[in-house]
Each structure stands twice: as C-alpha cells, then as structure tokens.
Amino acid sequence: MPKRKGITVSRQLMDSQQMHPEATGELTGLLNELIVAAKIISAEVNMAGLAGILGQSGKTNVQGEEVQKLDDFANRTLKRRMEQCGYICIMGSEEDDGVIPVLDGYEGKYTLAFDPLDGSSNIDVNVSIGTIFSVHRRKSEGKQGNMSDLLQKGSEQVAAGYIIYGSSTVLVYTTGHGDGVHGFTLDPSVGEFFLSHPDIKIPEQAKYYSINEAYSRYWYDETRDYIKKLKEMDEQGERSYSLRYIGSLVSDFHRNLIKGGVFLYPRDKKSTDKPDGKLRLLYEAAPLAMVAEEAGGLAITDDGRRILDIEPKDLHQRVPLVIGSRDEVSLAKEYFTKG
Ligand code: FDP
Numbered sequence: 001m002p003k004r005k006g007i008t009v010s011r012q013l014m015d016s017q018q019m020h021p022e023a024t025g026e027l028t029g030l031l032n033e034l035i036v037a038a039k040i041i042s043a044e045v046n047m048a049g050l051a052g053i054l055g056q057s058g059k060t061n062v063q064g065e066e067v068q069k070l071d072d073f074a075n076r077t078l079k080r081r082m083e084q085c086g087y088i089c090i091m092g093s094e095e096d097d098g099v100i101p102v103l104d105g106y107e108g109k110y111t112l113a114f115d116p117l118d119g120s121s122n123i124d125v126n127v128s129i130g131t132i133f134s135v136h137r138r139k140s141e142g143k144q145g146n147m148s149d150l151l152q153k154g155s156e157q158v159a160a161g162y163i164i165y166g167s168s169t170v171l172v173y174t175t176g177h178g179d180g181v182h183g184f185t186l187d188p189s190v191g192e193f194f195l196s197h198p199d200i201k202i203p204e205q206a207k208y209y210s211i212n213e214a215y216s217r218y219w220y221d222e223t224r225d226y227i228k229k230l231k232e233m234d235e236q237g238e239r240s241y242s243l244r245y246i247g248s249l250v251s252d253f254h255r256n257l258i259k260g261g262v263f264l265y266p267r268d269k270k271s272t273d274k275p276d277g278k279l280r281l282l283y284e285a286a287p288l289a290m291v292a293e294e295a296g297g298l299a300i301t302d303d304g305r306r307i308l309d310i311e312p313k314d315l316h317q318r319v320p321l322v323i324g325s326r327d328e329v330s331l332a333k334e335y336f337t338k339g
Contacts, residue, residue, distance in 0.1 A: 009035060009171060009184045009193040016179055027135070027159060030087035030110055031173065034133060035193065037081040038163040038171060041074045041117075041131060042186060045165040070123050071095065074116035074131060088112045089138045090145030092315050094283040099315070101144050110158070111136045111149045115283035118162075119248025128166030130250030134287035135159040150315060154286030154308035161291060162250050169193075172200070172254065174294040181257075181295040202297040203260030206325040208244045210252040210263040218270035223302065226335040227264075230328075249279060253288050253323065257295060262324035262332065266302040277302075277320040281312050285321045298329035304337040 161173030183197025
C-alpha cells in the first residue's frame with residue numbers, strides 16, 4: 001500500500017480499530033476524549049505566561065479572573081472530560097490521593113491512570129512538560145469500578161502514552177500487541193494531531209544517558225559503577241555518551257526514545273523517606289515501560305525486575321526505574337544484578 005500523508009490521529013485510531021474485528025470502538029472513543037483534554041491543556045500551557053497561571057494558585061489573571069496553577073488545571077481538565085466520557089469506570093491521578101469515580105450512568109469498561117502534568121519543577125520556566133496516561137480493562141463487575149481495577153500490572157495495559165507540551169505538542173501512544181508506537185504533532189492552526197513519527201523504534205544503542213548526577217554521592221555502588229562505565233572512552237578513544245537531564249521524566253524519556261538513550265532514577269541513600277526512588281509505578285513507570293518495550297526498548301527496576309511485571313499494591317507506589325535503549329538497559333541489568 002502506498003504511504004499516506006497527513007494522517008490525523010483519529011484516522012489512525014479508526015484504522016487500527018478496523019484491524020481488530022473484536023474491537024467495539026470504546027478504546028478509540030476513550031483515546032479521542034483524552035486527545036481533546038490534551039488539546040485544552042496544550043492551549044493553556046501555551047498561554048500560561050499571558051494568562052498569569054504560572055506559579056502558585058490564588059492569583060488572578062489579566063482579566064481579573066480566578067486562576068489555577070497549571071498542574072491543577074491539567075488535573076481538573078482530565079477529570080472533568082473523562083468522568084463523563086462513558087468509556088471508563090474509575091480513574092487515578094498522581095495529584096489525587098484516592099480513586100476518582102466517574103459520573104453515575106457513564107460507567108464504561110476501562111480504567112484510566114494519569115500524571116496530569118509531569119515535570120512540575122519545569123512548569124514555570126518554559127521547559128517541556130507532559131501528561132502521561134495508562135489504560136487497563138476493568139476487572140470488577142457492576143457500575144463504578146474500584147481500587148482493584150487500577151491496581152493491575154503494566155503488562156495488562158491496553159494502551160499507554162503521553163503528550164509533551166514542548167517546542168511543539170506531541171502525542172505518543174501505543175495499544176500494544178505489536179501495533180507499534182506512533183507519534184503525532186499538533187498543528188495548532190487547525191487543532192489536529194498529524195502523524196509525524198510513524199512506528200517509532202528506539203535505537204538499540206544509546207547516545208545519551210539521563211540521571212540526576214547531583215545525587216552521585218548518595219548512589220549505591222551498582223549505580224556508580226554503571227555510570228562510570230558509560231563515561232569511559234570507547235575503543236577508538238572517544239567519548240561514547242553525552243549526559244542529558246531535563247528533569248521532566250516524560251521529556252527525558254521522549255528524547256531517549258527518538259535519539260537512543262537510557263534514563264535512570266534508581267534508589268539512593270539520600271531519600272530515606274523514598275526507599276524506592278521517586279517515580280510512581282502506575283502514573284509514570286508502567287505506561288512509559290509499555291511504550292519503551294513496544295518500541296523495542298526495555299524498562300527494569302534497579303534490581304533487574306521487568307517494570308511491566310510488577311504487581312501494584314498501592315495507587316502511589318514508587319519504583320526505581322531504568323528505561324530506554326535495549327543495549328544500555330541490558331548492560332545496566334548486568335551491573336544491577338551482579339550480586
Ligand atoms: P517533578 O518532581 O518536577 O514533577 O515525577 C516527578 C519528576 O519531576 C520527574 O518528571 C523527573 O524526572 C523527576 O521528578 C526529577 O526529580 P529530581 O529533581 O529528583 O531529579
């Protein structure tokens with residue numbers, strides 16, 4: 001078939017739905033609703049400086065209206081749109097302690113977990129931030145879903161992805177099963193996401209590594225040895241890797257997905273209150289792990305376990321994360337499991 005140009009994300013979703021005769025269109029509907037929420041958030045992010053919604057909430061904008069912080073805004077937008085979309089039975093948000101119900105009469109067969117605006121320390125300084133999402137099929141019966149519907153392994157996700165609000169707004173998603181990872185760029189002049197990165201494959205070998213080096217004095221030996229190895233010269237006597245650390249997981253991950261790289265947020269001795277590192281399994285690690293694996297990469301903990309196999313016990317469970325190009329994550333696994 002000749003390659004088509006200018007494919008919108010809705011068209012792509014419809015096409016992939018048709019490749020699965022058992023599909024009812026509900027997942028497509030869910031993703032389409034999410035995309036609308038993403039467009040609203042993207043518009044707000046682009047206007048944030050003008051609208052006066054950077055920084056703390058409790059401010060008024062230039063029109064004298066009450067305004068919310070951007071992460072509040074993103075959270076509310078997602079909840080408001082998705083609670084009445086009719087395709088999900090329960091939600092979990094990185095910003096909310098407990099489960100989030102949907103409107104009575106609008107219960108559907110999926111669940112949605114999201115980090116509404118990842119990279120919060122970058123919100124006020126025009127650095128890329130993003131929304132990460134994860135979709136499971138519900139397990140419980142009845143109308144509203146419950147906690148057990150959200151506490152499912154990453155390997156049971158039916159869709160996952162993210163939207164980056166950066167120099168352009170880019171949506172990346174996968175529905176698994178070898179359907180691939182696809183990237184779409186928002187054309188703000190027409191308000192549509194167009195296919196810009198079809199069938200993304202993460203380069204097997206990395207050029208970059210991403211870790212917060214400022215914590216190096218708190219690292220365990222395995223992390224230190226691995227990073228030391230990455231810094232060694234290659235056989236030609238040249239430097240092999242560059243360090244990039246934006247401090248927005250979603251942005252660091254995206255760059256590594258496109259260019260080849262490994263991102264680490266391992267356990268360390270600094271965070272005694274966070275023995276498993278900082279990142280959340282349900283809202284960050286599991287969805288990105290699904291994208292990474294579907295693109296040919298890997299995602300493990302810093303003791304070598306596959307992220308997608310971890311059974312969540314808690315909505316806000318944290319997990320050490322090593323994710324990215326196959327060769328570098330495999331090398332990391334050797335270091336982390338040496339014993
Ligand atoms: P942030 O706290 O700014 O929201 O998940 C949280 C996160 O950002 C990730 O996006 C990012 O990779 C990480 O924390 C940065 O943490 P450090 O400042 O500890 O490196």
